[in-house]
Amino acid sequence: MKLYSTNSPDQYVSLKKAVLKGLPEDNGLFMPNELPKLPSSFIQHLKDYSFQEIAFQVSKTLLQGAIPENDLEEIINNAINFPAPIATLDEQIHVLELFHGPSLAFKDFGARFMAQLMSYFNRGEQKELVILVATSGDTGGAVAAGFYKTEGTKVVILYPSGKVSNLQEKQLTTLGHNIAALEVDGTFDDCQALVKKAFLDKELNTQIRLSSANSINIARLIPQSFYYFEAFKQVNDYTNPIVFSVPSGNFGNLTAGLLAKRMGLPIHFIAATNNNSVVPEYLANGVYTPRPSVRTISNAMDVGNPSNFARMLDIFNANGSTWNNMKNEIAGYHFNDEQTKAGVKEVYDQYGYVIDPHGAVAYLAFKEYQNLHPLAKGIILETAHPSKFIDDVEQILNKKVDIPERLASLANKKKEATPIGITFEPFKNWLLDNY
Ligand SMILES: *Cc1c(COP(=O)(O)O)cnc(C)c1O
Numbered sequence: 475m476k477l478y479s480t481n482s483p484d485q486y487v488s489l490k491k492a493v494l495k496g497l498p499e500d501n502g503l504f505m506p507n508e509l510p511k512l513p514s515s516f517i518q519h520l521k522d523y524s525f526q527e528i529a530f531q532v533s534k535t536l537l538q539g540a541i542p543e544n545d546l547e548e549i550i551n552n553a554i555n556f557p558a559p560i561a562t563l564d565e566q567i568h569v570l571e572l573f574h575g576p577s578l579a580f581k582d583f584g585a586r587f588m589a590q591l592m593s594y595f596n597r598g599e600q601k602e603l604v605i606l607v608a609t610s611g612d613t614g615g616a617v618a619a620g621f622y623k624t625e626g627t628k629v630v631i632l633y634p635s636g637k638v639s640n641l642q643e644k645q646l647t648t649l650g651h652n653i654a655a656l657e658v659d660g661t662f663d664d665c666q667a668l669v670k671k672a673f674l675d676k677e678l679n680t681q682i683r684l685s686s687a688n689s690i691n692i693a694r695l696i697p698q699s700f701y702y703f704e705a706f707k708q709v710n711d712y713t714n715p716i717v718f719s720v721p722s723g724n725f726g727n728l729t730a731g732l733l734a735k736r737m738g739l740p741i742h743f744i745a746a747t748n749n750n751s752v753v754p755e756y757l758a759n760g761v762y763t764p765r766p767s768v769r770t771i772s773n774a775m776d777v778g779n780p781s782n783f784a785r786m787l788d789i790f791n792a793n794g795s796t797w798n799n800m801k802n803e804i805a806g807y808h809f810n811d812e813q814t815k816a817g818v819k820e821v822y823d824q825y826g827y828v829i830d831p832h833g834a835v836a837y838l839a840f841k842e843y844q845n846l847h848p849l850a851k852g853i854i855l856e857t858a859h860p861s862k863f864i865d866d867v868e869q870i871l872n873k874k875v876d877i878p879e880r881l882a883s884l885a886n887k888k889k890e891a892t893p894i895g896i897t898f899e900p901f902k903n904w905l906l907d908n909y
Contacts (some may be wrong), residue, residue, distance in 0.1 A: 475488075475506060475507075475508075475537045475538045475539070475542040476488065476506075476507045476508075477489065477492045477504040477505060477506055477507060477692060478504070478505055478507055479498035479500050479502035479503065479504060479505075480502035480503050480504075480784045480787075480788045481498065481501060481502030482500050482502065482503055482790075486507060486801060487504070488540070489537065489541070489591075489692075490538040490540075490595045491591060492504040492691075492692050492693075493588070493591050493595055493691065494592065494595055494596075494603075494685055494691065495685075495689070496685065496688040496691045497686075497688060497690065500784065502784065503690055503692075503781070503782070503785050503788075504692045504893065505692070505785060505789075505828075506536060506692070506733075506780060506789055509536070509736040510532065510535050510536065510538065510540070510560060510582065510737065511535075511737060511738045512532065512535050512618045512737050512738045512739075512764035513621065514738065515780070516531060517738050517739060517740070518712070520703060520706060520707035520710075521710060523701070523707070523709055524801050525554060525558060525701075525704045525883065526550055526551060526554050526556060526770065526891070528700060528703045528704055528707070529553075529697065529700040530546065530550045531701075532700055532703060532734075532737065533546060533550060533696060533697075534546060535737065536696065536733075536737065538697075539859045541594065545594065549587070549591065549594060550657075552586070552590050553586040553587040553589070554587070554697065554700065555586075556574045556575045556576075556582070557572070557574055557848060558570060558571065558572055558574070558701040558704050559571050559704065559708070560705060560708040560709065560853070561637045561827060561856075563645075563821070563824075564825070564849075566836075566844070566850070566851050566852060567825075567840065567851075567854065568705070568708075568709055568832065568851070568852065568853045568854065569827065569829065569853075569854045569856045570701065570705045570718075570853050570854065570855050570856060571856050572702045572826045572855060572857055572858075573856065573857070573858050573859035573862075575616075575619070575651045576619035576620075576622075576880060576903060577612070577615040577616040577618075577619050577645060577799045578618075578858060578859040578861070578862055578878065578880075578881055579612060579615075579616060579774075579857060579858040579859070580698070580701075580727065580855070580857045580858070581612065581613060581616035581694075581864065582616050582619065582620065582634070583697045583698055583700070583701065584620075584689075584693070584694030584695070584697055584726070585613075585616040585617045585619065585621070585687070585694065585700055586617070586618030586619075586620040586697070586743050587620075587693055587694070587696060587697035588620065588670060588687060588691055588693035588694050589617075589620040589621040589624045589627065591641065591693045592605070592621075592627060592685060592693070592751075593623075593625050593626050593627050593704070594783075596627070596630070596683075597626065599626070599683065599704050599909050600841050601682070601683040601787055602626050602627060602628055602683065602685050602909075603626060603627050603628070603684075603685050603719060604628045604629075604630060604682050604683060604684055604685070604708060604905070604909050605617075605621065605627060605630070605668070605684075605685050605686065605687050606632070606669045606672055606673075606685075606686055606687075607628050607629065607630070607631050607632065607638050607686070607687045608632045608633075608665035608666040608668070608669045608750055608772060609631060609632070609633050609638075609646070609662075610633075610634065610637070610638070610662040611633070611638040611639065611642045611648055612774055612858075612862075613687075613689060614633055614638075614642075614643035614645070614646045615642060615646060616632045616685045616789050617629065618631055618645060618646055618649055618655075619645070619649070620672060620845045621652065621653065621687070622649050622651060622652070622653055622743055623651055624652070627652060628653075628654070628909060629652060629653045629654065629687070630654050630655075630656060631646050631653065631654070631655045631656065632656045632665040632669060632735045633655065633656075633657060633658065633662075633665060634658055634660055634661050634662050634664065634665055635657045635658060635660075635893070636657050637661065637662065638689070640757060640885075641881060641884055641885065643804070643889065643891075644849065644884035644887060645884060646891075647889040647890055647891045648884060648887035648888065648889060648890070650890065652893070653893040654892070654908070655890065655891075655892070655893065656892050656894050656904070657673065657739070657891040657892065657893045657894070657895055657903070658895075658896060659893065659894070659895050659896065660895075660896040664896040667896075668896070668898060668901050669686070669838065671856065671898045671904065672684060672901070672902065673686070675753070675858040675898075677783075677902075677906075678902055678905060679856070679894040681906060681909075682905060682906075682909050684879045688728070689726060689781065690723060690724075690781050694726065695729060695730045695733065695863040696728055696730070696733075696784075697730075698727055698730030698731075699728065699730040699731065699733045699734040702718065702730070702731050702734035702735075702739055702741065703734060705718070705761045706739060706741065706853075709851060709853060711813060711851055712740075714849050714850065714851050715742055715847065715849060715850045715851070716740070716741050716742065716850070716851050716853065717741065717742040717743065717744055717805075717843060717847070717850045717851070717852050717853070718741055718742070718743055718744065718746065718839070718853045719744040719746050719833040719836040719838040719843070719850075719852055719854045719855065719856065720743060720745060720746060720836060720855050720902050721746050721747070721772065721775060721833060721835045721857055722745050722746060722747055722775060722780070722856060723747075723750070723776065723777040723780065724761065724776055724777050724780045724781045725745070725780045725781075725782040725783060725785075725786060726752065726781075726782050726788075726805065727855060727857075728743060728745055728782075728804070728856070729782045729785045729786055729789070731743055732786070732789050732803075735803075736789070742803065742850070743803060743804045743805070743806075744805045744806070744807065744836070744839045744840060744843050744852075744879040745757065745804050745805070745806045745807075745839075746806075746807055746808070746809075746810075746836040746839035747775060747806075747807075747808045747835065747836070748770040748771075748772045748775050748776070748808065748810070748811070748814065748835055749768050749770055749805075749808065749809075749810050749811075750767050750768060750770070750776055750777055750778055750808075751808035752764055752765065752778065752779070752783075753780060753783065753786075753806060754807055754808045755806075755808075756797070756800075756806075756807030757797075757800065757801045757804060757805070757806035758806065760797040761909075764778055764779035764780075765778045765779070766778050768815070769808075770811055771811050771814055771815070771831045772814060772831040772832045772835050772856070772865050773865070775832060776833070784788075789796050790803075805839075805841070805843055807838070807839035807842050809835050809838050809839070812857065813838060814831050814834050814835055814838070815831075815866075815870045816870065817829075817834035817835065817872045818830075818831060818834040818836040818866075818867060819870055819871065820834075820837075821834060822871050826873060827855060828860045828867065828871065829854075829860060830856065830857075830858050830859065830860040830862065830863050830867060831863055831866060831867070832856075832857045832858055833854055833856035833858075833860075834856070836854045836855055836856075837901055839855050840852035840854055849899065854874060859874055859878060859881075861875050861876065861877040861881060862881075864877065892904065
């Protein structure tokens, strides 16, 4: 397997380089040079495979020998160790629950797989890999859990003091072992600036083998394609059109679905957003206007300039108009907070199912789509457990929402974080002293 940068399509790097570097130097994004088709016998008989077997077949086909099969199998078994079940609301509406991992969000799939790949590619190196992550809350929790006790890796998480929720902070600060948390007396942007400076600092980079767990690392995208197959298998309908409604922010999830489709899965897509609607607007009128994000109750999707849009353009720029190609395969809808709240309530009142605000946006989008495509079967991606947004959900439904034990138990654990300021030198010295 080789990868190119969306900005330099004729220069290739290995999977190892793409995973350890994260971002190409030219500021593009890494993409696989080929998306090989899976055998149609495999697509027709998904039912015969377990989730892990599906993940293995898909990654084996995509990676084309970049990792020997027995190593790849071990990586899959370590990374994909929780299920992605479907809840059926009615004949035509299914919910794909992606929250059964340690941090209760779909980002666990990407983080765990990336951790396994980084650890694998760092084998045989003298120095361990030190992964720097700036987080405004959620990503850090998934990355911390994903790398926890992963051989040859250390993780340093920078988060803005007082600006993440109590349980989010506990997810970052209570693991210990190879996970360290720095509580930054500043904003998320300050955290990000510190991480950026660290990567540019010559001395740090000769002393420490630094890497980033950036959300646009190709290693996060690959495993997110697995559960499209797993969901298709569970709905198991090869006659009616199957559409995935994807609640989107940076559009990593939807891009991963496109990889699955290019590899042979016969599916359609809905891009569902909140008021940060630059992609649905592009689909409607062909004009892409990135702008600062606005705050909504589905806040993990508050993105004004989605990072994976460059990958989507790359996928659709084959023949003819990129815009036409994209809107032929993706329908776009967006909803405001009032509509989202009504969606959460409707799913509960009609089906007795508690959905989170992100899933509710995807549900509303599928309902719109259904008006035009009455035969379609919808699979709504439920990207987080509703208890992660407990205040809003309890208020909307006027009832208590259960918190899964793995999240609730964090409340009693002791926070361990090192407070730091926003100037670079103390951060740099901390890194040099500790690694
Ligand atoms: C990150 C996130 C999203 C957005 O996913 P993208 O891949 O960035 O589009 C949606 N829902 C939840 C709960 C998330 O955490």
